Amino acid sequence: MTKLSVNINKIATLRNSRGGNTPDVLNVARDIQNFGAEGITIHPRPDERHIKYQDAYDLKPVVVTEYNIEGNPIPKFVDMVLSIKPTQVTLVPDAIDAITSNAGWDTKKHKEFLTEVITEFKRNNIRTSIFVDPVPAMIEGAATTGTDRIELYTEEFASEFAKGNSAIITAYAKCAQLAIDYNLGVNAGHDLSLDNIKFFKENIPGLLEVSIGHALICESLYLGLENVINMYLHRLITVA
Template sequence: MTKLSVNINKIATLRNARGGDRPNVVQAAKDCERFGAQGITVHPRPDQRHIRYRDVYELKEVVTTEFNIEGNPTPEFIKLVTEIKPEQVTLVPDAPDAITSNAGWDTIHHKDFLTQTILELKSHGIRVSIFVDPDEGLVEGAALVETDRIELYTEAYAKGYHQNKEQAIAPYIRAVKRAQEFALGINAGHDLDLDNLKYLKDSLPQLDEVSIGHALICDALYFGLENTIQLYLRQLK
């Protein structure tokens, strides 16, 4: 079964909009796990507009499932994750002012940088995943920098799903096949929701993990957090 990691950035966004500590990010993570989530994902950014570095240290003390920390590997980010040593770090090439992640790594152009960064993280016993577009050449490049996993950037799939789902999923099927040739683990994330998740999972049964935040938290406003997590888990069975 593909694991569900819940990204709780939007919980922190809501908290920060008003100040104070409501909703409490740590409690939200504990509740997500209690309701069935198999992992917790956070993506701290330099401006700390949602998840703050302090949150990440506090979450490390309570998360009992897989803790996945995403981010651009700046010196500050590397210091954070090597101190915390989560189960997984996902490297994302987002600019500081990006509203959300909007592209994967050019694993060929950034080969030396990624190789050095991944080697350092692995020396701390951290599994490394890197964000990539569904391109066979970039997947091969990911294998050459010796990452453990790739996370397929699924925005293109989500955008094309309602127009032609077979066409939308096709490059991801090819990318997964190439990743398997190099024995890479395979994650996926971005714009996945209750409409498009099951078809993705059925088409890519090799997926190890999906990371979902925005859509899941939006659905929770209507269905409740516990019920929503269960709805997402059913799409992955």
């Protein structure tokens, strides 16, 4: 079964919109895990417009499943990750002013930088993952950095699938298999939803984890958080 890690950035966005501590990010993280999710993901950004750096520290004792921290490895981020030592760190090349992640790493161009950062994280027993586009050359580049996993950037898949172009999955499946051939684990995330997650799961070999936030929280407004988490878990079950 592919693990479901729930990104709680949107919960923090809602909290921050009014100040105070409602909704309580820590309590929501506890509930999400109690509802069956196998991980919590956060993506703190330098401007702290949703998850704050202090949230990352406060969540450490709360997350009893897998704790995944995403972000651009600027010095402040690296120091935070090394202090917290989450289960996994996912390296994302987002610009400071980006609304959301919008591209994967050029693993060829940034090989030296990524290798240095990954080496330090692995020295501290933190599993590493690199956010990449579904391009074979980027998978090959990732394999030279020492990373444990890659996370396939799935926005294009979600967009094309919604238009009826299910053939887009071929590029993702080929890249997932290539990653496996290089002994890399395969994660995926961005714009995955209840509408497309089952098809994606069924066609991607070796899919270990999906990180889902925006769609899951939006769907929960209508269907309820506990219900939606279990709907995802059901869609992620591997049928023999």
